[in-house]
Amino acid sequence: MTNNEAKPQGRGTTLLAVGTKKGLWLGTSTDRSNFTFTGPHFLMHEIPSIGIDARDGRTRILVGLRSEHWGPTVAHSDDLGTTWQEPDQGAISFPSDTGAALERVWQIQPDSEDRPGVVWAGCEPISLWKSTDGGEHFELNRGLWEHPHRSEWGAGFGGAAAHTVLPSPADPNTIHVAMSTGGVYRSTDAGESWEARNKGIGAYFMPDPLPEFGQCVHKVARDPNNPDVLYAQNHHGVYRTDDAGDSWKSIAEGLPTDFGFTVLTHPSRSDTAWVVPIMADGERIPPQGQLAVHRTDDGGRSWTRLADGVVEPDYNVVLRDAAAVDTAEPAGVYFGTRGGSVYASANEGGSFAEVLSRLPDVLCVRAAVVEL
Amino acid sequence: MTGEVTLLVPRLLQPLVDGRDELRLDVGAGALVKELLDAIGTEFPVFERRLRDETGELRRYVNIYLDGEDVRRLAGLQTKAAAGQELMVIQSVAGG
Numbered sequence: 001m002t003n004n005e006a007k008p009q010g011r012g013t014t015l016l017a018v019g020t021k022k023g024l025w026l027g028t029s030t031d032r033s034n035f036t037f038t039g040p041h042f043l044m045h046e047i048p049s050i051g052i053d054a055r056d057g058r059t060r061i062l063v064g065l066r067s068e069h070w071g072p073t074v075a076h077s078d079d080l081g082t083t084w085q086e087p088d089q090g091a092i093s094f095p096s097d098t099g100a101a102l103e104r105v106w107q108i109q110p111d112s113e114d115r116p117g118v119v120w121a122g123c124e125p126i127s128l129w130k131s132t133d134g135g136e137h138f139e140l141n142r143g144l145w146e147h148p149h150r151s152e153w154g155a156g157f158g159g160a161a162a163h164t165v166l167p168s169p170a171d172p173n174t175i176h177v178a179m180s181t182g183g184v185y186r187s188t189d190a191g192e193s194w195e196a197r198n199k200g201i202g203a204y205f206m207p208d209p210l211p212e213f214g215q216c217v218h219k220v221a222r223d224p225n226n227p228d229v230l231y232a233q234n235h236h237g238v239y240r241t242d243d244a245g246d247s248w249k250s251i252a253e254g255l256p257t258d259f260g261f262t263v264l265t266h267p268s269r270s271d272t273a274w275v276v277p278i279m280a281d282g283e284r285i286p287p288q289g290q291l292a293v294h295r296t297d298d299g300g301r302s303w304t305r306l307a308d309g310v311v312e313p314d315y316n317v318v319l320r321d322a323a324a325v326d327t328a329e330p331a332g333v334y335f336g337t338r339g340g341s342v343y344a345s346a347n348e349g350g351s352f353a354e355v356l357s358r359l360p361d362v363l364c365v366r367a368a369v370v371e372l
Numbered sequence: 373m374t375g376e377v378t379l380l381v382p383r384l385l386q387p388l389v390d391g392r393d394e395l396r397l398d399v400g401a402g403a404l405v406k407e408l409l410d411a412i413g414t415e416f417p418v419f420e421r422r423l424r425d426e427t428g429e430l431r432r433y434v435n436i437y438l439d440g441e442d443v444r445r446l447a448g449l450q451t452k453a454a455a456g457q458e459l460m461v462i463q464s465v466a467g468g
Contacts, residue, residue, distance in 0.1 A: 069433045069463035070385070070422035088417040093426045101425035 012369045014326055015080070016334060017061060018342050018356060019047025019364035024063060025342075025356060026081045028372070032332045032346035035355045041081050049121075049321065051108030052368040053134065056116050059370040062135045064105025064121070072102050074121070076135055080372075085136075092121060092129055092138045098145065100125055106161040107321070108135065112169040122162035126153055126179050128191070141191045144177065149196065149213055156180030156216055156235075163320060164220045170227040176220060176245060183215035184232065186245050197245030202237050219320045221265040221273065231273045231300070233263040233320075238275055240300045251300025256287045261320040262335070266348075267327050271299040274325075274333060274349060276318040289313035293333065293349050309352035310343060319363055326367035336362025375399060375455020377408065381419075382461050388419035399455055405436060406449035408459070423461065433464040 016027040016035055023040025024047045042065055049064035058078055066072040074091035075084045094100040107122035119135040122128055127145055129138035144162070153160060164178035173190045176197070183198040196213035203215045216235035223229035228244040231251075236259050239248040252258035257277045266272035274295045279287050286292065291314040292307035316339035326332035333349045336342040340359035343352040344367075379395045386393055395416075397408050406428070413420035423434050428449070430436065436443045437460040443451045453459060 067422075069431070071425060071431050073421070086418055090418075090421055090426070096426070099427060101427050101429070 012328075013372050014328065014332060014367060015052060015059065015061075015370045016326075016342075016344065016355070016367045017050045017052060017063075017365070018336055018359065018362060019050050019063065019321075020336075020340070020360040020362050021046050022360040023047065024050075024081070025359065026061070027355065028080070029344075032326070032328075032344055033353050033355075035344070037356065038081055041084075042075075046104075046363065048363045049105045049108045050364045050366040051110050051119060051135065052366050052370070053110040053119065054327075054368050054370050055110065055113055056134075057371070059368075059372075060134060062108045062110075062119065064108055066104050072104050074105055074108070074135065074138075087136050089137075091131070091136055092123060094127075095140060098140070100127075104159060104161065106163040107165050109165045109167070110135075111167045115167075115172065118167075120165040120167060120175075122165045122177065122179075124159045124161035126150070126160050126162050126182065128162050128165060128175075128177055130191070143187065143192050144185065144194050147185075147194055149182065152214065153179060153182040154214070164217075166220060166222050166230070168222070168227040174227070174244070176222070176230065178217045178220045178232070180218065180235075181214055181216045183213045183217050184220060184245050185213075197241075198248070199246065200241075200248035200250075201232065201234055201239055204236060218261045219263045221263045223265055223270050224268050225270045229270070229299075231263050231265060233260045233275055235259070236281060238263070238300070251296070254301075254303040255294055256305075259284075260318075262318055262323040264323055264325050264333070267325055267331050268329060269331075272297050272331075272348070273300065274323070275303075276323060276335060278317050284317055285315045286317070289315050291316070291318075291337070293335065293352075295349050306345075306349040307352075308350065309345075309354070311341070311354060314339065314341070316341070319361075321364040322362045324365045324367050327369045332367055334365050334367050336365045338362065377403070377453045377455065377457050377459055379408070379412070379459040380461065382463065384463075385419055385422055385461070388422065389416050397459075399453055402452050402454045404449065405438070405443055405451045405453055405459070408453060409449065435462050435464060436460070437462065 018025040025039030027035035027037040029035040051062040053060040103124040111118035119131040128141040166176040168174035238252040264274040316337035323335035333345040342356035
């Protein structure tokens, strides 16, 4: 069982969804090199989050939309984007007693195969939401919303959001959430209560560089076989935990830099992860303008630079959700840049093909093998 | 005295109100803009959510004009509309 959006499957049709600052593109391919795209869907809407839910014998695409004028919402399609549905009352709406209003849906995460219908969402303002009806209606997680640390959580440059939601495939009571800024939080009682789990993760921008919480963790990904193993790309720092977040150790050695936004894990194989290094907080470009993915196959002890097929130079970054793996074997790796390039690799990053160019800023990429 | 207020729907939002370019709203002897939006929300909830967030506030870049006056410069959503008046929804100039 994996925690990704569908269990590993043989080769079939791969769906690639690309959310940008001004719309959504949807591509299908049988070889993961040549894609046929439709779009833009939702022209002039920002698409910061996408979930591909291939459970239950159907492919549902969920998207978090946001119009600068008309606000945020969630829509879903069960026919690969031909038609879209939006619940009358909105899939995500803050209860009146909170006094809050939804700003942006940062994450849509279908749960594991044996929990059909369960979909999680992470949002701005910092909040966690759970749906049990396939993402049509979500309920606010009160444990995180009423957390005593809330008043001390801050806003990253992109806004104060829970941007990563990782339900454990092994234990329905265990969920990890990451937020900027705040760091990693874990619940072991199905979301009733939450504890900061940032020991070892740095926060150089705070008076105490190793605080209990307050880190700007950019992205976390879970090992597909051992749910206690997670990888984190921090605001400077790349880390691994072997104890579900109780402690983190650096695995940045061997990378050109320890800054970046995204981290991915393999859909079925342990010890493989990908990051996309960026020069530094104060120099947000790929090192020397040479964009590359780096992969470890030994749990972070060593890294291999992967850039075959990536156009150079490129001074655009890859944002936290603008990268994804699919559910095939070997795994496909996909990423998009703020310059609007989208790359696909059918061999785990060994070589890339640019499958879309000159789009608006790419905010979110998701891929999965689906039944058509 | 009874009558209607006309609310002009921007083109981009017309698919959310069955393609109409205006809505006729019964205001009786007069109604608050808030009450009119509440009434719209019962028939066209998705359209109403484009105008207001879940706290009931007008979205930051949505403007509603009553006979040419921005309601924010009047009494906001507590502005009273009378029969024969016209409400116009216009988005701000924003974005890049």
